[in-house]
Amino acid sequence: MNHKELISAISTKMNAPKAVVEKLLETTISTCTELLVDEKTIGFQSFGNFEVRKKMERLSVHPATQIRTLIPPKLVVNFKQSNILKDKLKDLSKNE
Amino acid sequence: MNKEKISSQEIIDLIASKALISKRAAEEFIKMMIATIEEALLAGDIVKIKNFGTFKLQWNEHRKSVNVQTGEEIILDGYHKVTFIPEASLKDLVNEPFAHLEPVQLDDENNFVISEKHEIEVLDPLRIFTEQASEIKDILSEIQALSVSSKPVALEEQIKDQEQTGIEFELSKKNEPIILDKEKVIEQAIEPTEIISEEPVLIEQEETQIISELTDDKIETSSFLENAKSKNRKIWFSVLIILLLLAGTGSGLYFLYPPAKDFTDSTYLKSKKTILKMSEGVSITDMLNTISSWVTPETKQTPIPETIFIPKDTSAMDSVTEKPQIDSLQYLFDNPRIYREYLGSERINPGSRLTIISKRYYGNKIFWVYIYEANKDHIPNPDNIPVGTLIRIPKVDSKLIDSTNPRCIQKAKELHDIYVE
Numbered sequence: 001m002n003h004k005e006l007i008s009a010i011s012t013k014m015n016a017p018k019a020v021v022e023k024l025l026e027t028t029i030s031t032c033t034e035l036l037v038d039e040k041t042i043g044f045q046s047f048g049n050f051e052v053r054k055k056m057e058r059l060s061v062h063p064a065t066q067i068r069t070l071i072p073p074k075l076v077v078n079f080k081q082s083n084i085l086k087d088k089l090k091d092l093s094k095n096e
Numbered sequence: 097m098n099k100e101k102i103s104s105q106e107i108i109d110l111i112a113s114k115a116l117i118s119k120r121a122a123e124e125f126i127k128m129m130i131a132t133i134e135e136a137l138l139a140g141d142i143v144k145i146k147n148f149g150t151f152k153l154q155w156n157e158h159r160k161s162v163n164v165q166t167g168e169e170i171i172l173d174g175y176h177k178v179t180f181i182p183e184a185s186l187k188d189l190v191n192e193p194f195a196h197l198e199p200v201q202l203d204d205e206n207n208f209v210i211s212e213k214h215e216i217e218v219l220d221p222l223r224i225f226t227e228q229a230s231e232i233k234d235i236l237s238e239i240q241a242l243s244v245s246s247k248p249v250a251l252e253e254q255i256k257d258q259e260q261t262g263i264e265f266e267l268s269k270k271n272e273p274i275i276l277d278k279e280k281v282i283e284q285a286i287e288p289t290e291i292i293s294e295e296p297v298l299i300e301q302e303e304t305q306i307i308s309e310l311t312d313d314k315i316e317t318s319s320f321l322e323n324a325k326s327k328n329r330k331i332w333f334s335v336l337i338i339l340l341l342l343a344g345t346g347s348g349l350y351f352l353y354p355p356a357k358d359f360t361d362s363t364y365l366k367s368k369k370t371i372l373k374m375s376e377g378v379s380i381t382d383m384l385n386t387i388s389s390w391v392t393p394e395t396k397q398t399p400i401p402e403t404i405f406i407p408k409d410t411s412a413m414d415s416v417t418e419k420p421q422i423d424s425l426q427y428l429f430d431n432p433r434i435y436r437e438y439l440g441s442e443r444i445n446p447g448s449r450l451t452i453i454s455k456r457y458y459g460n461k462i463f464w465v466y467i468y469e470a471n472k473d474h475i476p477n478p479d480n481i482p483v484g485t486l487i488r489i490p491k492v493d494s495k496l497i498d499s500t501n502p503r504c505i506q507k508a509k510e511l512h513d514i515y516v517e
Binding site (some may be wrong): 001002003006014021028029030031033035036041042043044047048050052067069071072075076078079089090092 | 100102110137146153182
């Protein structure tokens with residue numbers, strides 16, 4: 001399901017025009033991005049948490065050439081599903 | 097790090113105020129959005145959201161585990177997990193604070209850290225000396241093995257000499273050619289590598305050390321003639337220590353810097369001959385003087401700049417040979433850039449980086465080299481710009497800072513390598 005399909009799916013559910021949904025989705029995403037850039041955790045109830053984690057710098061050794069490289073630290077976005085979603089997914093695996 | 101958590105309600109409020117809709121409508125939308133994503137995921141589909149990321153289902157296999165309390169094995173069921181892969185744009189935005197950092201390759205051969213930090217370079221001589229400790233050990237064992245075989249002959253000769261003639265000079269002559277040979281090698285090995293100003297001092301120190309230790313030896317030998325054998329052992333031991341010290345430091349540098357190796361190999365034989373000639377009828381002090389006179393002029397002759405700047409020259413040559421065709425872009429690359437127009441100026445704050453400024457003005461951090469070029473006259477070290485320095489951001493030809501053109505990136509990287517030495 002890509003961006004367009006998602007918009008059309010939401011619009012049919014909400015009985016709202018696609019243009020409105022698209023705009024709303026855009027605002028949602030930009031808001032989330034801004035919050036994440038501020039290194040804040042976003043919690044969507046019943047869905048999960050978006051969180052920024054810091055990966056520490058590390059020394060990697062190329063296994064073949066033995067070249068050692070210092071990898072700098074970085075910030076990454078991490079998503080952790082909520083327990084509610086996890087339970088739903090459990091049912092899915094049982095059904096299979 | 098601000099780890100504040102934004103709840104669903106808060107984000108709904110934020111969206112409502114941004115999109116100028118009622119909170120209820122925003123809440124409705126968020127719920128619908130999540131429900132739709134969930135449904136798609138439960139159907140085994142992946143959900144892509146533009147400028148944000150991709151949600152995917154991942155199947156984690158069941159695995160064995162141990163109950164911590166009872167110690168019995170249990171099997172954890174496999175389960176589905178929702179993974180989120182952020183898009184590159186989101187990744188970059190989030191990683192903004194560390195965006196200017198780049199992986200640094202550490203050179204394994206001589207443990208020399210090609211780092212952007214100046215402090216590490218300062219510490220390098222220390223590291224080299226610690227490395228030499230192990231090498232000294234190796235050489236120690238080698239020399240001991242050698243000295244065992246040569247010992248008896250040398251001892252007999254020395255005893256005879258002591259009985260017959262002036263004792264001290266002869267003995268020292270016997271010892272000295274060996275020392276001097278070694279010393280010569282070592283000093284020559286040091287020469288091309290050490291910094292010029294420190295060099296004479298270092299060598300002089302070594303020489304004085306040798307003189308003092310030699311004189312000690314002489315006193316010992318003359319006063320305790322009866323116990324020649326045991327003393328000789330002592331002498332040999334002390335001579336060995338001196339040799340080891342010198343050979344250790346010398347060989348450390350000798351092995352680390354290949355140019356030194358070639359240089360010494362050629363001059364080694366010459367020096368050996370001259371020492372053998374000189375050793376007849378010359379006092380120790382005279383000999384040492386002559387050694388120092390050999391050493392000092394050679395330090396001046398050693399081609400230090402050549403060895404250092406060779407990599408630079410070759411890289412420059414490579415860049416020329418790689419791109420033989422000359423077009424307008426190549427013309428821009430080859431000609432020295434003159435900066436007359438400026439987009440603005442920036443004051444360096446703690447934490448400011450030329451790379452960050454470059455990213456803001458030119459869209460890519462690699463083009464920091466052009467900012468540096470324009471401000472070269474008042475930035476001595478691009479890695480350490482004093483806080484408060486006002487730097488001017490030059491207007492660079494847009495063709496030169498085209499992030500999509502690999503040749504521009506290549507050129508900037510070459511310049512980067514030249515400036516970050």
